[in-house]
Structure formats: C-alpha cells, structure tokens
Amino acid sequence: ENNDLPFDPALCGGPISTQPDPANLAAREDPATPVTIDADRVDYFGATQSYRFAGNVLLQQADQQLQADRIVFNQETSRADASGNLRYYEDGLTLWAEEGHLYFDVTRGALSTARFQFEHSYTHGDADEIIIEDSQRSRYRDVRFTTCPPDRTDWWLRGSELRTDREEGMGSARHAWLQFMGVPLFYTPYISFPIDDRRRSGLLAPSYRQSSRSGFDLRIPYYWNMAPNYDAVLAPRIVTRRGLMLDTEWRLLTRQFAAETDLQYLPDDDLYGDDRWLASLRMESPEERAIQWELDLNRVSDEDYLRDFGSGIASSSVSHLPSLAIASYQTLDLRVSAQAQTWQTLDQEVSSPYRILPRVRVDYNPAPIAAGLDYRLESELTYFDHANPSARDTGVRAHVVPTLSRTWDGLAYFITPSFAVSHTEYWLDRPDNSAAENPSSTIPIFSVEAGIFLERDFALGNRALMQTLEPRLFYLYVPEYDQSDQPRFDTRDSELTLGQLFRTNRFTGPDRQGDANQVSAALTSRVVDRQSGREHLSASVGQIFYLEDREVTINDALEDPTRNSSDIMAELRSQLPGGFNVFADYRWDPYDNRTRRSGLRLQYRPQPDAVINLGYRSRTERDSGSRELEQTDLSFVWPIGARWHAIGGWRYSLLDNETLEQFAGFEFDNCCWSFRLLAREYVRDLDREPEREVMFQLEFTGLADVGRSVQDFMIDAVTGYRPRR
Amino acid sequence: CGWQLRGAGAIPLDGIPVAVVTEANLPEVERELRRGMERAGAVLVDEREQAEAVLVLISEQRRRRASAVDRDARAQEYELEYGLRFRVESPEGEPWGVSEVVTNTRSYRYDRDDVLATEAREEVVLEELRRDTTRLLLARAQATMGRNL
C-alpha cells in the first residue's frame, strides 16, 4: 500500500494515461534519432525543403509525438505548423489544441486554445495559450487546472499565468483563484505545487479550530518554494479571542545538513496580555556521514503556549519542553556520543530538572576476543547543572563499567557468566557544605544467566505451527556499598518489568548501584508459524527471589527491601492472522495479595486505516495500596465505503469516574480533495470546565500536503492507524 | 508429548553463507542480526557475491505517544512504538517477498518530577524493544530464507 502517488486508484480510477515510455531527453538531441512523419498524403517542395502532410498526420521524434489533421513542416528550420485536432505528447505531459507550431529541434513552440495533462500528478486543465519554452519549461496563459478526475472536477484553480518546470517538478501560478464546487474560495497572488510524484507541499490546506481556550482559530498556510532545496510555509492565523498570529516553517537542505525552523509569533495576546511566541530549530547531518549530529532546540514564551495553540494530546501533555544537541560516531564495535540537554519546565507544580551540559559516552564492545569471551567497556562523563544551584547538588559525574563475560551457547541452550566493576566518581558543588565534595564508589557485579530452548511442532487446521518453552535463570550478586553520600541526579527505582529481571541494577541511573543476592526466574512460551516465521503468541511470567535483604535504597522505593521475593510479572502479546491483536501485562503482589499494575489492549486491525483499540490500565501505590491510576480507553478509525472514515475515542478515568478525553469526527476523501472534521473535549483541570476543540481541514490532493493537523492527531490518538496514502 | 531441544530437528540455515547489509546507521541492530544468524548456523560473509541469501536492514522507526494522562492532562505513561523494516533477497538483489516491518510496543512510567530518570527508563525500554524486535525479525528472515533456498 506504499504507492507514492498522492492518488488512491480505488477512489480516483486508474492513472489517466497508460505507462508512457520514459522521457528520453538525450535521445531527442542524439543525431542518430530519426524524425518519422506518417500521413495519408504528403507533398514535398525541394526548393523550399518543406513538406505538406494531410490526413491523420503523426510526427515522432524519440518520446515526442505530434498528431494533427494537417502539418506543414520545414526541414531546414525543423518547424512544424499543425492544425486540426492537434495533440502533442511527451513523457508525462499531453497537450491538445486547435492549432499551434513547434520547433522540433529545440522543443520550442506555442499552442492556442489548448488542454493539458500531467500524468504523474493527475494535474490537467485548459488555457487560452500554451507557450513551450524548452523541453523542460512551459507557460500557460488564462489557465484553469485541477487534480480531480476528468468526470468529477469538484475544484478548479484559475490563474492569469501558470509556469511548469519539469526539471524541478514544480508548477507555479500567478493571480490564482480557487473555485470549489463553483464557489470562489481563495485568492492568492502566487502559488506553487508539485507536478510530478516528487511530492512537495503546496498551498491551501486551511485548518480551523474552535476551542474554549482560544476561540475561533483559522490557519491558512501559503507554500513558498524559493529553490529546490529551500522552501517555507507562511501561515497567517486568526485567533479571535487572542489576536492575529503568524506561523512560519522554514526548510533548508544542503549537502552538509538538513534544517527546519518553526517560528510562531502573536503580538499582544488579548487574553494573556503579553506577546506569545514559539521558536524551534531542528538540524540533522546527512545520513551517510560517519559523524552524525542533531540539534533540536525548542522554546515557548510561557507554560500555557502549547496548550493554547498546539492541538491534540502531543502538545497538551508536555510537562518539560526538551532542547538537545547530540553528536555521535558509531562503528560495529565502538559508539562515542556527546550530548547536551536542557528543559523548559511548563508544568508549574514540579521542579525543573537538571541540565546536562554535556554528557560524553564511550561504549566499546568488540567482537568476542576468544571463542565466546566478550569484553565491554561502558563509560560516561556528565556535568549536571541546575536552575538554582543553591538548592541542589551540581557537578561532574564519571561512571565506568568494564564487563567481561563468557558465553557457551548452541541452538538449544546458553549460559553466560559475567563479571563487571561499576566505578562512579563525583566532583561536586553542594549547598550542604558538610557533604562530601568528591564521593566515589567501586562496586563489583557478578552475574550468571542461563536458559534452554524447548520446541514442539503441532498443527492447527492447515497451519504448521511450533510452540517453544524457554525457561531462563539469572543469578546476580552485588556486595553492599554505602552510597548515601552520593547525590541523586538521574536515579530512581526503575519500574519492575520482565525486562528488569535480567538487569544488574534496580535503579535507573549510576548514582546508586543496588546491592543484590538474588535469582530471577522467567518462563516464556511462544507460538510461531513455521511457514512465515511470524510469532502469533508470546506469553511470559517471571519473578525475583531475594536471598538477602536489600540495603541500598532511596526514600520512595517502589518495593519493601526486606521481602524475599518480588512481585510476579506476566506479559502476553498475540498477533493473530486477520488483524486480531492482544497486548497484556500484569504485576501481582503476593505479599499484599493485590494487583500492582495491569494493562490490557485489544486491537482489531484488518488494514492500516481500519483500527479499533480497547484498553484498560491500572496502577496502585505501594504503601497505601490505593489506586494511582485506573483508566479505560477506546479509539477507532473505521472506513465506511471507499470515501468515508469514522473516527472516535474515549478515555475514562475510573479513579475519578470522569471522562478525561473524548473525540469524534469523520474524514471524507473524494480522490482530489478531502475534508476532515473532528471535535475533541479534554479535561485540563478537574475543577474547571473541560476544554473543547473543533478541528476542520479541507485539503486539495496534489496541491498541498501542508498542515495535516487533523491527520497527525489521528495517527497520535489511535494506536496503529496509518493513513492509506 | 513431543517436546525436544531446539536444533534436534534440522538446523534451519546450517552452513549457508549469508550476508547482512544495512541501509541505515544502526550498528547495534546489525551486530545483533549477525549474531542471530550465526546462532542459526549460517556462515556470515562480507560480500553479497559469496552469499546465497542477503538480509537487508532498511530502517528503524520510533514513535512515542502519551498512553495515559492524569487529571490535568499531563502524561503519566508513555508508549514507545518501535519498528524495523527489512527485506530478504538473493545475492543478485532480487527480493524474496516484499519488504516487511516488524513492530513492537512497550509502555513505561513518566515521572514529571524526575525527567532524567524517565529518559533513562526510556533508554532501557528502547534497548529491550530493539533486542526483542531483532529476534522477531530474525525468525521471519530465517523462515523466508528457508523457503527460498
């Protein structure tokens, strides 16, 4: 389903023309290429070297073809004057006219009262005159064109002049009016759009929002194509309760980098009483470069900006707006990266996080030295800074973990003992000047992981299946080491999950290396289709058995350190043919006889644009045992016929028995234009009215794929949904 | 009841020369694919010409979305959707079947008051997803190779 034409054959009927022979510009210039002219009758005048053809005349040179009732052709000037049912064809472009002339050697000419059609982008229309300037560029005067199928032209773009440049694959019109269903909808002094399948954005995908926070919010983007590698979108935006705003996106592509900046500015917001703005810059190095670097800087004028002007969950749920710069160099054995990261805290109830200025990581993991003997060195040097250093520790942390492990494995088993030393050292400035400025710890870590693979073949109906049974054990021994004098920059209890069973540290960061004398046991069973190798079912269960109590803890630890076994973790993932999927994870606390965490998602997804999700999620506090989170969510996008899609979603919190978010809408796609309408209501603050939003979007296929706000919302809100094109 | 150690039956790619080619800059995934192929008995070769089957790693796809929000619409849990696109082809480059995407999702807790810890948690989840998705990819690639050799 990944054809890159913006047109869906199911809706638009097949492409307008059959497969043309490819444009062979070289062939046109090649002296060995003949010009052949067929006709019912021809008269040749040697004196003037001119021919007069009559009767269904067809002139051909490489991929160029000129048909007409009558053609007069002068061999010396290679000018052809044609009249009567004229049809000119070259790859990807067809022109019809009453009469016209063409210099065949340099492809220059003019046709009057003509019709034209670009096959690759379905663009077609008519013009009083078409001037062919050369084999790549032509101009159309008093033109109207559309990308709708010939029998259903719902919209026309009329202009005084249209220019097309097939080398760039771009068309641009001046003084253009868009007429939709006969009603003039927009005027624009200038518009540019793609005329081949190198999809580039165009203009006129207005998106409109009505929200209780900002009132009526209409955004009309103009695409400005300054150069093949440098373009911009300028979108004036009327926000009735706040004022006039300008959204701009600038894109630049060079051999050294790709850059994109978003600049949004609203002078003197009536509601807010101050200027509002957003500035973001994203830069990336080209893919093939050895050293990859990336820059992603984001800043907004105030903490409510994203909620007032962003749309959808992606913007309303952001607590901290990240800005980062990363440079990394990777080979098979070595990964070196340097990263700086800061945040702009938008959520006033929480403290702002540490700033990483910078973090340098070196991870060296060569191929096994001797048979199965694996050496790995992970190291990191980070400077942690903070907005108010007087209240928080700041300084440099170095962390080095050399690891040696030996693997004996075959198809049916593996056993991997490994020995590591985790060394962490700090150089700190601390508000409490009695605390150590240079704490450090060097802790040995010993672990053994082993597992065997059992299999059994069986059949279900005519499907050849295989079931596996994979028991796995992991013994971990880490002596206790007092690290209480070490700061806590990025270290908390990492969430207990099945994956965590086989990790050597129960904390998320190196500020604390957990002491341990424990055995993790897990059992996984999979059902695999022997024919395709697809995994239809995978079920796992696991638990940790503590041989000693844990000493190294942090105040809000997630688990009582004196228990002698952890919660039981289970996980189920099944993807059945036909698109039935089940994802479930569950955590049972045998001590307090309680479900600590559960998550279930049922999904029916027969095709990428037909998805129904039903989900339940719960989490309980450790000590109080009260529910921290219990939510159900429903989301779907479902096609109705070939043209319509229904969209819906509902997120309900059982904890507060309150609807947290609900949205509903539809998408109508009529091949060359589509229309999306979506209404959304979400709770921003329980004791205030929920926020309401209506999003509408009218898109002219092939002209514009700019600002697909509603479609981006659907992809984000409905897991698994991918638009058809 | 039919249970046997893996490999008791025919070893899927025993001794077959396989080349692993990557079009994206993903050394960890590439190394995991190489080790997986060796574990399945294949002989790794560097040049496609010496191989009988070629596994092409095309791209990695990641998408993060808020899977649970609290009462003031702030994210409480994030879900990471991870995918690897690959295709299997003959040494001459003729594809066996269409390029496929193996996807996998996992969610993790988001602590508003400790973003760094959450970032570390996300890296751990990403590592788990990458290892698990690579294993799923290997199973499919080996089955496709088995059918076409």
Place this chain on the structure above:
Amino acid sequence: ERGAAVQLESDRAEMSQATGIGVYTGNVELTHGDTIIRGDRMTVHTSQNREIERVVVEGEPANFVRAREGQQEPIRGYAPRMEYHATAPEHVRLLQGARLVQGTNEFTGETIHYDLTEERVAAEGAGERRTRITFFPRQDENAEGEDE
C-alpha cells in the same frame, strides 16, 4: 535533359515499328542523361520521331537513380512498378509500394509522384500502407554546415 541520348541494354528486346513500342526483358538498364532506370521488364513508348515518351518498368523492385550536380546525394527510387515520362514535365510515378531515398531522407508510401524538373514529390498512402517520411534533422545540419 531533353536532348540527352538514351542508351538501353537488356538480355532480350522486341521492337514493333508500327506501334513504336519496344519490350525489353532481362536486367534491363535505361540511361537518359543523369537518370538510370533498371528493372526486369521494360515497355518503352516512343513518339513518331522516335523520341522516348513514356517507359513502364517492373522489377523486384524496379529502381531508378538520379544524380544532380549541386546536390550532395543522388536520389534513388524503388517500386515494383514505375512509369517514367521523359517529356516535359519530366516525372516518375512509383506504384504498388514505393520508396524514395535521398541521403538519409526517405519517403515511403503506396504511390509516389516525383517531378524531376520542379523537384517536387507527392506521395499517397492507401488503406493500411500510409506515407512515411524519415530523416535525421541533426545529421543534415552538420552536412549543410560543411556546404556553406
């Protein structure tokens, strides 16, 4: 051309003084000035004063060649049946699938009427077989380039 002598060779020849028609068969070759006509069978119609008026020639195919000073390439014509009219306006009619070639330019068609003095050609298709002109625009340019 008018006064140019006419040579005619063939394996066999039959002359009829009364009608002034001669029939020549067997690789016949007629030379008239700088026009040479060849064919398997040729019927020559002469006027009272023994001037050649009209020649009808058949062959697989019959052909004629015409070299003119001042022109680079001779003009060649091929057709299963040809009629050559020596009297003014001197012209040749090529019939039943004709082909006329000058250098890289080529005419084909059901019938071709070639006016030798005016240097005019008229070709007509018939049903399936339509007229076709083939030439190489760029080669001619280089060729002409040398002329000037």
